[in-house]
Amino acid sequence: MDLSIVIVNYQTFELTKNTINSVFQYSYPFSYEILVVDNNSGDDSLAKLQEYFKDEVKFIASSENKGFAAGNNQALRICESNYVLLLNSDTIVWENTLSNIYNYMEEHVDVGAIGCRVLLENGELDKACKRSFPNVKNSFFRLFHIPTKSKNDSYNLDNLPDDGIYEIDCLTGAFIFMRFDDLGKTAFLDENFFMYGEDIDLCYRIKQDEWKIIYYGKSCITHLKGASSKKQKSKLIYEFYRAMYIYYKKHHANETFFLVNIFVYLGIIILCILKLLTNLFKKKN
Numbered sequence: 001m002d003l004s005i006v007i008v009n010y011q012t013f014e015l016t017k018n019t020i021n022s023v024f025q026y027s028y029p030f031s032y033e034i035l036v037v038d039n040n041s042g043d044d045s046l047a048k049l050q051e052y053f054k055d056e057v058k059f060i061a062s063s064e065n066k067g068f069a070a071g072n073n074q075a076l077r078i079c080e081s082n083y084v085l086l087l088n089s090d091t092i093v094w095e096n097t098l099s100n101i102y103n104y105m106e107e108h109v110d111v112g113a114i115g116c117r118v119l120l121e122n123g124e125l126d127k128a129c130k131r132s133f134p135n136v137k138n139s140f141f142r143l144f145h146i147p148t149k150s151k152n153d154s155y156n157l158d159n160l161p162d163d164g165i166y167e168i169d170c171l172t173g174a175f176i177f178m179r180f181d182d183l184g185k186t187a188f189l190d191e192n193f194f195m196y197g198e199d200i201d202l203c204y205r206i207k208q209d210e211w212k213i214i215y216y217g218k219s220c221i222t223h224l225k226g227a228s229s230k231k232q233k234s235k236l237i238y239e240f241y242r243a244m245y246i247y248y249k250k251h252h253a254n255e256t257f258f259l260v261n262i263f264v265y266l267g268i269i270i271l272c273i274l275k276l277l278t279n280l281f282k283k284k285n
Contacts, residue, residue, distance in 0.1 A: 001031055001032070001033055001079075001080060001081040001082070002030035002031045002032060002081060002082050002083060002102070003030055003031070003032040003033075003081055003082070003083045003084070003085060003098075003102065004032070004033050004034075004035060004075070004079040004080075004081040004083070004084050004085070004180070005023060005032060005033070005034045005035070005084075005085045005087055006035050006037070006072055006075040006076065006079070006084060006085065006086050006087065007019060007020065007034065007035070007036050007037070007087050007088070007089050008036075008037045008039055008068055008071035008072055008088075008089060009036050009037065009038045009039065009041065009045060009046065009049065009089050010038070010039040010040075010041055010045075010065065010071075010089075011041045011042060011043045011045050012045060012089050012090065013043075013044075013045035013048045013049060015089050015090045015224065016036065016045070016049060016089040017049065017052060017053075018092065019087065019088070019089055019090065019091050019092065019093070020034055020036070020053065020057060022091075022092045022093040022094075023087075023093050023098070024056070026093075026095055026096075026098070026099075028098055028099055028102070029099060029102070029103075030099075030102055032081075032098075033058060033081070034056075034057045034058065035057070035058045035059075035060065035075040035078075035079070036049060036057055036058070036059050036060070037059075037060045037062060037071045037072065037074050037075050038059065038060070038061050038062060039062050039065040039066075039067075039068075039071045040061075040062050040063060040064050040065040046059065046061060060074050060075060060078075062074060066191065066194075067191065067193065067194035067195055068173070068189075068193075068194070068195045068198060069189035069190060069191045069192075069193045069194070069198040070189075070191045072086055072189050073188050073189055073191060076180075076187060076188055076189075079180060081180060081181070082179070082180065082181045083102070083105060083177060083178065083179060083180055083181075084177075084178050084180035084187060085098070085175070085176070085177045085178075086173060086175070086176040086178070087174070087175060088173065088174040088175070088223065090174075090223065090224040090225070091118075091174055091175065091221050091222060091223050091224070092221060092222040092224075093221050094219065094220045094221060094222070096219060097116055097219040097220060097221060100216065100218060100219045101114055101116060101177050101216055101219060102177075104165075104214070104216060105177065105179060108212075108214070110211065110212050111179070111211065111212045111213070111214050112178065112179050112182070112183055112186075112206045112207075112209065112211025112212060112213060113171060113176055113177065113178045113179070113183075113202075113203065113206050113211065113213050113214075114171075114177045114213070114214040114215075114216055115129055115130075115171035115172060115175050115176060115177065115213075115214075115215055115216065116129070116175055116177075116215075116216050116217070116219045116220055116221055117129060117162055117163065117215075117216075117217040117218075117219065117220045117221075118172055118174055118175060118220070118221055118222075118223045119220055119221070119222050119223065120222070120223060120224075120225055121222065121223075121224050121225075125162050126172060126174070126223050126225060127156040127158070128156075128172040128174075129171065129172045129174070129175070129215065130156070130157045130160065130162075130168050130170075130171075130215040130217075131155055131156055131157060131168065131169060131170040131171075131172075131200075132155050132156075132157060132168070132169045132170065133169045133170055133200065133203075133204060134155060134200065134244075134247070134248075135252065136252070136256070136260065136264060138155040160215075161217065162217050163217040163218060164215070164217045165214065165215065165216050165217060165218060166214070166215055167212050167213065167214055167215075168213055168214070168215045169203060169204075169207065169213065170199070170200050170203040170204075170213070171199060171203055171213060171215070172199060172223075173198060173199030173202075174221070174223045174225075175221055175223075176199060176202065176203075178206075179211070183206065183209070183211070186202075186205050186206055186209050187202075189201075189202055190202075190246075190250075192246050192250075193243050193246060193247075194239050194242070194243075195236065195239045195240075195243070196236075196239055196240045196243040197243025197244065197246060197247045198243075200247060201246075201247055201250065201251075204251055233279055234276060234279060234280070237272065237275050237276055237279055238272065238276070240272075241268050241269075241271060241272035241275070242272075244268050245265065245268050248264055248265075248268075
């Protein structure tokens with residue numbers, strides 16, 4: 001098998017169905033399979049997907065929801081393909097995107113992972129699709145909305161063309177096309193991340209193994225961002241800041257002065273509390 005496409009479903013029958021159909025509507029110069037992991041949905045979305053796609057799609061029913069990373073890993077454990085695509089359940093794949101990405105990977109054997117241009121429903125760029133790795137400095141500028149003209153302090157790489165092809169640090173988990181057979185254990189997601197942050201951690205480890213990560217802006221998908229996770233706002237806010245803590249502790253704390261670590265941890269806690277309180281206030285109004 002050339003490519004395994006992994007999609008995690010959680011109570012999103014229509015979105016997941018549309019994502020899969022956007023893949024099926026085109027022909028490709030490679031063999032592929034689609035694996036859908038249902039993260040213990042509390043509705044009938046899995047049954048409806050199974051009825052709709054029958055044996056065109058492989059389904060894995062998880063007995064509990066351990067998060068996005070764990071859901072993907074369930075499929076990765078049974079994949080035997082050369083490449084794997086981690087694809088969000090709220091995306092629409094454009095014509096030629098998979099073919100172009102596949103061909104690029106075939107021609108560039110030093111590339112470990114590649115992503116495409118990700119557009120939001122309104123046509124704007126999802127800035128998460130081309131990023132630098134977060135660090136203390138660029139995270140400080142970003143979290144407190146402090147503008148910077150320094151390329152070294154830029155997180156979202158706004159200075160680079162959206163339709164270009166170039167090496168970056170980090171892709172979005174909505175679309176990560178990996179050289180699965182060669183990456184080995186590195187391709188698996190860290191299950192300490194429930195939701196958010198697992199994509200940054202994955203890219204960090206791929207780069208540590210001296211593979212290139214490429215942004216391929218000539219091809220696109222549409223990401224209906226947040227559409228698959230609207231029902232758990234407070235939970236998602238908590239997981240977002242928890243992911244910050246896990247990533248920083250895993251990759252930066254040991255090489256940073258302890259007073260800086262304390263400042264970072266306190267900052268994450270304060271920002272999380274403020275965001276939760278703001279969200280609660282909005283709900284009451």
